[in-house]
Amino acid sequence: xxxxxxxxxxxxxxxxxxxxxxxxxxxxxxxxxxxxxxxxxxxxxxxxxxxxxxxxxxxxxxxxxxxxxxxxxxxxxxxxxxxxxxxxxxxxxxxxxxxxxxxxxxxxxxxxxxxxxxxxxxxxxxxxxxxxxxxxxxxxxxxxxxxxxxxxxxxxxxxxxxxxxxxxxxxxxxxxxxxxxxxxxxxxxxxxxxxxxxxxxxxxxxxxxxxxxxxxxxxxxxxxxxxxxxxxxxxxxxxxxxxxxxxxxxxxxxxxxxxxxxxxxxxxxxxxxxxxxxxxxxxxxxxxxxxxxxxxxxxxxxxxxx
Amino acid sequence: xxxxxxxxxxxxxxxxxxxxxxxxxxxxxxxxxxxxxxxxxxxxxxxxxxxxxxxxxxxxxxxxxxxxxxxxxxxxxxxxxxxxxxxxxxxxxxxxxxxxxxxxxxxxxxxxxxxxxxxxxxxxxxxxxxxxxxxxxxxxxxxxxxxxxxxxxxxxxxxxxxxxxxxxxxxxxxxxxxxxxxxxxxxxxxxxxxxxxxxxxxxxxxxxxxxxxxxxxxxxxxxxxxxxxxxxxxxxxxxxxxxxxxxxxxxxxxxxxxxxxxxxxxxxxxxxxxxxxxxxxxxxxxxxxxxxxxxxxxxxxxxxxx
Numbered sequence: 001x002x003x004x005x006x007x008x009x010x011x012x013x014x015x016x017x018x019x020x021x022x023x024x025x026x027x028x029x030x031x032x033x034x035x036x037x038x039x040x041x042x043x044x045x046x047x048x049x050x051x052x053x054x055x056x057x058x059x060x061x062x063x064x065x066x067x068x069x070x071x072x073x074x075x076x077x078x079x080x081x082x083x084x085x086x087x088x089x090x091x092x093x094x095x096x097x098x099x100x101x102x103x104x105x106x107x108x109x110x111x112x113x114x115x116x117x118x119x120x121x122x123x124x125x126x127x128x129x130x131x132x133x134x135x136x137x138x139x140x141x142x143x144x145x146x147x148x149x150x151x152x153x154x155x156x157x158x159x160x161x162x163x164x165x166x167x168x169x170x171x172x173x174x175x176x177x178x179x180x181x182x183x184x185x186x187x188x189x190x191x192x193x194x195x196x197x198x199x200x201x202x203x204x205x206x207x208x209x210x211x212x213x214x215x216x217x218x219x220x221x222x223x224x225x226x227x228x229x230x231x232x233x234x235x236x237x238x239x240x241x242x243x244x245x246x247x248x249x250x251x252x253x254x255x256x257x258x259x260x261x262x263x264x265x266x267x268x269x270x271x272x273x274x275x276x277x278x279x280x281x282x283x284x285x286x287x288x289x290x291x292x293x294x295x296x297x298x299x300x301x302x303x304x305x306x
Numbered sequence: 307x308x309x310x311x312x313x314x315x316x317x318x319x320x321x322x323x324x325x326x327x328x329x330x331x332x333x334x335x336x337x338x339x340x341x342x343x344x345x346x347x348x349x350x351x352x353x354x355x356x357x358x359x360x361x362x363x364x365x366x367x368x369x370x371x372x373x374x375x376x377x378x379x380x381x382x383x384x385x386x387x388x389x390x391x392x393x394x395x396x397x398x399x400x401x402x403x404x405x406x407x408x409x410x411x412x413x414x415x416x417x418x419x420x421x422x423x424x425x426x427x428x429x430x431x432x433x434x435x436x437x438x439x440x441x442x443x444x445x446x447x448x449x450x451x452x453x454x455x456x457x458x459x460x461x462x463x464x465x466x467x468x469x470x471x472x473x474x475x476x477x478x479x480x481x482x483x484x485x486x487x488x489x490x491x492x493x494x495x496x497x498x499x500x501x502x503x504x505x506x507x508x509x510x511x512x513x514x515x516x517x518x519x520x521x522x523x524x525x526x527x528x529x530x531x532x533x534x535x536x537x538x539x540x541x542x543x544x545x546x547x548x549x550x551x552x553x554x555x556x557x558x559x560x561x562x563x564x565x566x567x568x569x570x571x572x573x574x575x576x577x578x579x580x581x582x583x584x585x586x587x588x589x590x591x592x593x594x595x596x597x598x599x600x601x602x603x604x605x606x607x608x609x610x611x612x
Contacts (some may be wrong), residue, residue, distance in 0.1 A: 012385065013347065013378065013381070013382050013385065014345070014347065014348045014378070015351060016351050017350065037378075038345065038347070038348075038374075038375060038378040039320070039321065039344065039345050039348060039375075041319065041344070042320045042321065042322055042344075042345060045321060045322050046322040049474075058316045061409055062375050062409075062563040063410070064378055064381050064411050065378070065381075068374075068375075068377050068378045069344060069374075069411060071344075071370045071374050072320070072343075072370055072371070072374045074428055075319070075370050075371075076319050079318065079319070082459050094388055095409065096409075097409055100404070100407070100409040101407065101409065101410070102370070102372060103368075103402075103403055103407065104368055104373055104403065104407065104408040105370050136315040146474040239392065269443040
């Protein structure tokens, strides 16, 4: 199960009733934040969520509306007496940008580790959990910008008959099920594939803001349980503006959702000029019926379906 | 008349219903902001105020809760197509801190001018308006920190009899009343003091956050129409904590208000742990009756009284 909370849905600048776009993802005690604009820590508190346990902050890019809340967030984590290291992931320049912003947050009781994305696509797992992977993939904005896909793999069912046929003692079953390779007391080696059936469908979540439509987005969102995508403009006459500013209209996002065959799409990152995103959803749903004009704080649990 | 709006009342970190402490002062088309923490631009929008016309931003000090909202504020001003120069005032290091934060707001359509406070007390006027002065005065925090007093002077009444006795033509009266020195067509020099009565009581506003009580505060707030002062702690048992963290209790602020003979005091910059500041006001008012536990967005107009 993956817990997803879209903390804000605004683009460009925070508004009284619309925080900047940011996503909090929780899985098995792990906590990943994507982007941290001005006010993201307020949006978290509003949802009763604590900043302290965040393991990773991924940045799509370094426009202010996606990172301006970082110094405050770090200090709030520090005030909560966090001591565990924090991993930050983002495009080249990450350490420089964070270092520069930290002029007002120089002292923290925890270490910050940096992982810069240096290729068009890069995957990594969190320490000690190979089942959950995060993939950054390049999108198309006016500065280097990445989308993120999170994959929670689901291994095959444990095959008791196969385990017995291999003569594997019961005490090793649990470890094998967890994916570990076992050397038994009598020197034999057992691998998980000996006892696990075919890998089952996992959970996939794809998040994209600040981009024109790209093939990389469709490929990464392929079959996603949830596709969260920017929709800067709902007004049909803003297609040209979307192209100029390297953003998307609701309709472009919906076409990608349809092409990628996702289960559900949430629109976010609305222009401050877009007062009522709901207004355009009838047309959007004609393209992709499972489209949602998300509001701040929209949450869901993504579950295994097989 | 001076328009005052206390945009937020929080200290340390913004909360869902409490923005960080920041003050907006408007006078005669001029607009001065003191401090700009994370969310200050949201607080302004909530009050229907625009960031675009801000002429000056004064910083008390460079702890994040007083400046973390600057990059977003600057970009919002830029997006509103402001082109007029913006003055920033603050302790030494101002240009360095602002430059460092601007890594995420590098391009702005307006110039920023800096005025660093290099002495314990420094006064200045806004260009073209000598009646309104801003005085920065050193307070006592764990880093260099300043309070601000704004003074709107009020000149004496125009003395028609004196003007006529000096033989000053009517066409010069208005200029003299505005404080200008006149050289008449026939070469005579007239100065305002020849036609203006004794200076009348003006308006004084003093603003202090992040300090222990100091003589400089009492001296600066002397006779102020409004004294806005931090009260980090309301709980009587937090006097020691206030001393350690170089902050104040409500009671310490009230004693300064009383000693300075101010008209009214507003408390602000509450600790996040202080849920209901009202709870302590009975005791505070025993020390200084015109004390107010301010809430976000509290506004008033300060008027000439003579």
